[in-house]
Amino acid sequence: MTAEITAAIERLLLEKQYYSLRALLSQMNEADIAAVFSEVTEDSLPLLFRLLPKDLAADTFALMDTDNQELLINGFSDNELKEVFDELYVDDAADIVEEMPANVVKRILKNTDPKMRHIINEILKYPEDSAGSLMTTDYISLRPDMTVTDAIKRIRRTISEAETVYTCYVTDDSRYLLGYLSVKNLLLAEPNDKICDIMEKTIICVHTLDDKEDVAKNMTKYDFVTMPVVDDERRLVGIVTFDDAIDVIQDEVTEDIERMAAISPIEESYFKTSDFNHARKRIMWLLILMLSAAITGLILTQYEEAFGAVTELVYFIPMLMSVGGNCGSQSSTMIIRGMSVDEIKLRDFFRVVFTEFRISLIISIILAAVNGVRIWLMQGDIKIAAVVSMSIIGIVILSQLIGCALPMAAKKCRLDPAVMAAPLITTIVDAASILIYFSIATHFYNL
Amino acid sequence: MTAEITAAIERLLLEKQYYSLRALLSQMNEADIAAVFSEVTEDSLPLLFRLLPKDLAADTFALMDTDNQELLINGFSDNELKEVFDELYVDDAADIVEEMPANVVKRILKNTDPKMRHIINEILKYPEDSAGSLMTTDYISLRPDMTVTDAIKRIRRTISEAETVYTCYVTDDSRYLLGYLSVKNLLLAEPNDKICDIMEKTIICVHTLDDKEDVAKNMTKYDFVTMPVVDDERRLVGIVTFDDAIDVIQDEVTEDIERMAAISPIEESYFKTSDFNHARKRIMWLLILMLSAAITGLILTQYEEAFGAVTELVYFIPMLMSVGGNCGSQSSTMIIRGMSVDEIKLRDFFRVVFTEFRISLIISIILAAVNGVRIWLMQGDIKIAAVVSMSIIGIVILSQLIGCALPMAAKKCRLDPAVMAAPLITTIVDAASILIYFSIATHFYNL
Numbered sequence A, B: 001m002t003a004e005i006t007a008a009i010e011r012l013l014l015e016k017q018y019y020s021l022r023a024l025l026s027q028m029n030e031a032d033i034a035a036v037f038s039e040v041t042e043d044s045l046p047l048l049f050r051l052l053p054k055d056l057a058a059d060t061f062a063l064m065d066t067d068n069q070e071l072l073i074n075g076f077s078d079n080e081l082k083e084v085f086d087e088l089y090v091d092d093a094a095d096i097v098e099e100m101p102a103n104v105v106k107r108i109l110k111n112t113d114p115k116m117r118h119i120i121n122e123i124l125k126y127p128e129d130s131a132g133s134l135m136t137t138d139y140i141s142l143r144p145d146m147t148v149t150d151a152i153k154r155i156r157r158t159i160s161e162a163e164t165v166y167t168c169y170v171t172d173d174s175r176y177l178l179g180y181l182s183v184k185n186l187l188l189a190e191p192n193d194k195i196c197d198i199m200e201k202t203i204i205c206v207h208t209l210d211d212k213e214d215v216a217k218n219m220t221k222y223d224f225v226t227m228p229v230v231d232d233e234r235r236l237v238g239i240v241t242f243d244d245a246i247d248v249i250q251d252e253v254t255e256d257i258e259r260m261a262a263i264s265p266i267e268e269s270y271f272k273t274s275d276f277n278h279a280r281k282r283i284m285w286l287l288i289l290m291l292s293a294a295i296t297g298l299i300l301t302q303y304e305e306a307f308g309a310v311t312e313l314v315y316f317i318p319m320l321m322s323v324g325g326n327c328g329s330q331s332s333t334m335i336i337r338g339m340s341v342d343e344i345k346l347r348d349f350f351r352v353v354f355t356e357f358r359i360s361l362i363i364s365i366i367l368a369a370v371n372g373v374r375i376w377l378m379q380g381d382i383k384i385a386a387v388v389s390m391s392i393i394g395i396v397i398l399s400q401l402i403g404c405a406l407p408m409a410a411k412k413c414r415l416d417p418a419v420m421a422a423p424l425i426t427t428i429v430d431a432a433s434i435l436i437y438f439s440i441a442t443h444f445y446n447l
Helices: A002-014 A018-026 A030-037 A044-050 A054-063 A066-075 A078-087 A090-099 A102-110 A114-125 A148-158 A183-188 A212-222 A242-260 A275-301 A304-309 A317-340 A346-379 A382-412 A422-444 B002-014 B018-026 B030-037 B044-050 B054-063 B066-075 B078-087 B090-099 B102-110 B114-125 B148-158 B183-188 B212-222 B242-260 B275-301 B304-309 B317-340 B346-379 B382-412 B422-444
Strands: A167-171 A177-182 A226-230 A236-241 B167-171 B177-182 B226-230 B236-241
Touching: A002 A018, A002 A030, A002 A044, A030 A044, A030 A054, A044 A054, A044 A066, A054 A078, A054 A090, A066 A090, A066 A102, A078 A102, A090 A102, A090 A114, A102 A114, A148 A183, A148 B183, A167 A183, A167 A236, A177 A183, A177 A226, A183 B148, A183 B183, A212 A226, A212 A236, A212 A242, A212 B242, A236 A242, A242 A317, A242 B212, A242 B242, A242 B317, A275 A422, A275 B317, A275 B346, A304 A422, A317 A346, A317 A382, A317 A422, A317 B242, A317 B275, A317 B317, A317 B422, A346 A382, A346 B275, A382 A422, A422 B317, B002 B018, B002 B030, B002 B044, B030 B044, B030 B054, B044 B054, B044 B066, B054 B078, B054 B090, B066 B090, B066 B102, B078 B102, B090 B102, B090 B114, B102 B114, B148 B183, B167 B183, B167 B236, B177 B183, B177 B226, B212 B226, B212 B236, B212 B242, B236 B242, B242 B317, B275 B422, B304 B422, B317 B346, B317 B382, B317 B422, B346 B382, B382 B422
Parallel strands: none
Antiparallel strands: A167 A177, A226 A236, B167 B177, B226 B236
């Protein structure tokens, strides 16, 4: 759909139909406009942007990618820059400032009003992954002794600045957080009700320095549209809104998935990352895994006599390594995901190990039987069929135990469990598989 | 934290301090109470539940796991059952009914009021993964000719039933969706403003039969707290709320991650799934992969003479298979995740292939150099070092190309790209690696 709209817009642009263009753009949602803007040529971007009505321009600007934002800022007059930034929500403004090169930041801060500049600076002081860096200071605060009528008056006065009015927070004069009130309950209340009588006093909040992933998890757990952020004295300093929480969840999932594939997390999108950066993010683990895999090769050298005597033994190496690796990565994946959605906790360690053990018994017997019959039928050699099948049973059980135990051990050591995913598990399991296989084989063949 | 509260609650329960218990529970958030309830013994659950104030009881009930819900329902009198269900939001009620066995469903429907029963039946008619099955019918609808004062009166009258008042939807008499209005804009407007003059007319909505994953994606894209759901005639039939959208996103991610580890998606949580079910979800792919890996073994039989003559060649098999598998799974993971967050589209196919090709050149040269030097230094055999290094170059390039092309090909064929992840890629790449390695080796050693 975006492709068609982009084509229509480019055609109007070519025909200089600016009036129709403006009408078309004004009817679109900012997210769709940002998507179109990421497709058009760099030359036409500033012109298109200037066609947008003022508040739609700021909303769209906040959703554009960093490169295009920088391009536009560089083309802006100081006045235009000020206009766009004054319309932005402070958390979006802070996000943009964080991504820009130093000279652009300087120009932005010079051209925003002092209050906004102060808030941006405050937000930028918080550590990158903290609740403080994620929050906005555009929230509505009420006093406990206000009546509902006072509160609605105050909301009407401050609302245009606030990103959200889903929940109002109640604080005392020193900003100490006392409670909160949903707009729903405000609308339901009688005009003379006191805020302190109708507010919700069970406060769930996060600290400015809390990890943003925990903030997002808590918001999901409590189904909160906004989460209050407090300082050491439980003074309200900002709120995190659900749209930022969803972005955090998506980013964390991407990071987990990349880590599970032995890729160091990449900050930019796929196409924005340079080839060298892509290579850099992948090479470290590849080197570690390659050198670790050489150990499996070393183990093989110990059994040179064995496969010198019975060459057939070599043929089953890839299959056994593959079975072990797959079983191990299935187990580790289940456990890593289970831990990241809090279904599995550290104290469940033995329960998990026993569960995986029982599952591995079922799986190993089926795989051993299918494979034993296959080898026996295809090669008519019951001895090698027995050796391979017995190896499969040992390898599957061991792989699943390693696969479930290592991610939990990593978490216990405060490492990211996702590091103990398929690639590392496979490498460890490979070596173990070769050992099990040749121990059984040398025993059976008296080698 | 939950563990400590659970302990405190169990102590109070033992001491029969019901008054304190009730006071303690009343102050807690429903999500925390549900977490505690999943920890306590089955015997104490009905008693604890009856200590909750009525509306907190319903909110908590909606968040409990299916087993505990069933346990409670079976213990409820018809009257209690009616009380709890009448307090539930209809989408939660429909979710619960969907999970219950037939006899329990019968009892629930018998004891809910006719209007709720009708709505539950309507929601249950929609396909499982559709927007219709996810929506709630508890929304606030306004008419275009109302004034702001009328609208606020109507909201106050219908609000207690509505799950959310973040956005009100404007419809005509036949429920045709005309626009929407955020509470923020409603509060900002003048009392005599007409709704049709202040409402937002750019309507973004989903159809009852749209896939719920697309609904969640759209809500994330537009930062919507609620998304209107319409039928074929664009009549408003319900709304999807952001909490359900986040659950959909989390479930889809879990499904993707499981599929990427060759596990068929599991509906229940880890501990709720029986051993046989766990095994069943893993065994199919293990069998397919095991039998495919046997092909790699067959390829090896073709080179019996080669490693009969140069036994050393065997030692490097595990390492080369590992390098190929890891490179392939890195590429496929990047592409699968990129496609699922819409960063990479099908039309980017050649761009992706060229990018991966360039990355693979950088990576293969580094890996080949490190490994060549290591083998040369450790074994003093420059010939085998050269063979292994050249193989690494070929294997890395081929693996990354296979790793990026197959997930995109799967998507083109309307399959889930996640199926083309590490396990299958590794198996395919293993066979290719062995072929490349022995072709180079036989050539170099004139075997």
